[in-house]
Amino acid sequence: MPHLAASRALLPLVLLGCAGGLPGPKMPTPLARSDAGAIAPWVAETTDTMPREASFRWSYLDGRTEGGAKGRGSFVIVAPDSLRFDFRGPLNSGAGAAFVVGDSAVWALPEEDVQKLVPNYPLLWAMLGRARAPMQGDQVQSATSRDVTAWRYVRGADTVEYLISRTGTRQLVADVRSGGERIGRVLTTFDGEGRLSSARLDIPSRPARLDLTFYRHGVPDSLPASLWARPDLDAP
Incomplete structure (x- = not known):
């Protein structure tokens, strides 16, 4: 009964979407008019x-x-905004x-599989603990308190x-x-040392959910040119 099993696997996602409940802290209201300079330190707080x-x-x-799909992966981030994701x-x-620079892919292989996992590159960056700066022309809104900093680009x-x-x-929410x-919502959690611990992406329109659990953090020993080269995924 594969269709029944699939329906049972999908049920929690459907119920979550119907309830309108997604995990993590909620956006405060109202947000006040702001600008890119004011929120720049908050964006910088998420970068390295x-x-x-x-x-x-x-x-x-x-x-x-x-049962869904499972596997392993890795990433390398090089400032200011270059990402290799496997x-x-x-x-x-x-x-x-995928090789991503900013909010665009230089290449993604297979492109349909990358888009299936993460339909939007700001969401991917958020899963890796990074917030993106606003684009020129965006309206910026923000609010801050002792425990919460929130901002929006419109x-x-x-x-x-x-x-x-x-x-x-x-935690970082995007x-x-x-x-x-809604294209998607990300909840990323950090450990006590400020390293990535876990990330969850909910895609209500499908509905679908992607979870990442991080381990083996570090600094790359080297950054060879091959890091950014399009791989041959069919090679043994």
Whole structure:
């Protein structure tokens, strides 16, 4: 009964979407008019001048495959905004990779698999603990308190929201909407040393959910040119 099993796997995601409940702290209201200079220190708080790398375990659930999909992956980030992101399934099956600069992919292989996992690059950056700066022309809104810093970019009916919570465990929330419809929402949690611990992406429109659990953090020993080269995923 594969269809029944898939439906059962999908049910928690459907119920979550119907309830309107997504995990993590909520955006405070109202937000006041702000500007890029005012929120620049908050964006900088999520970035690093040193190259960083980490490995992660991932799981993806959309109700189409019994038990969902699982695997491992890794990333390397080089300031200011270059990212190499790799993932693979069990026994190195279903491998994929992307080279991202800012909010655009230089290449992504297979492109449809990368888009399936993460439909928007600001969401991917948020899963790796990074907030993006506003684009020229964005309206900026913000609010801050002792425990919460929140800001929003508005461009017509498109919005990108960020929230940093310092209540207990430090968390970063990102919420991206296009034409008023939510593309996805990220909740990223850090450990006591400020390193990535876990990240969760909810995609209500499918519905689907991607979870990352991070381990083996570090600084790359080197940054060879091959790091940014398009890989041959069919090579043994």
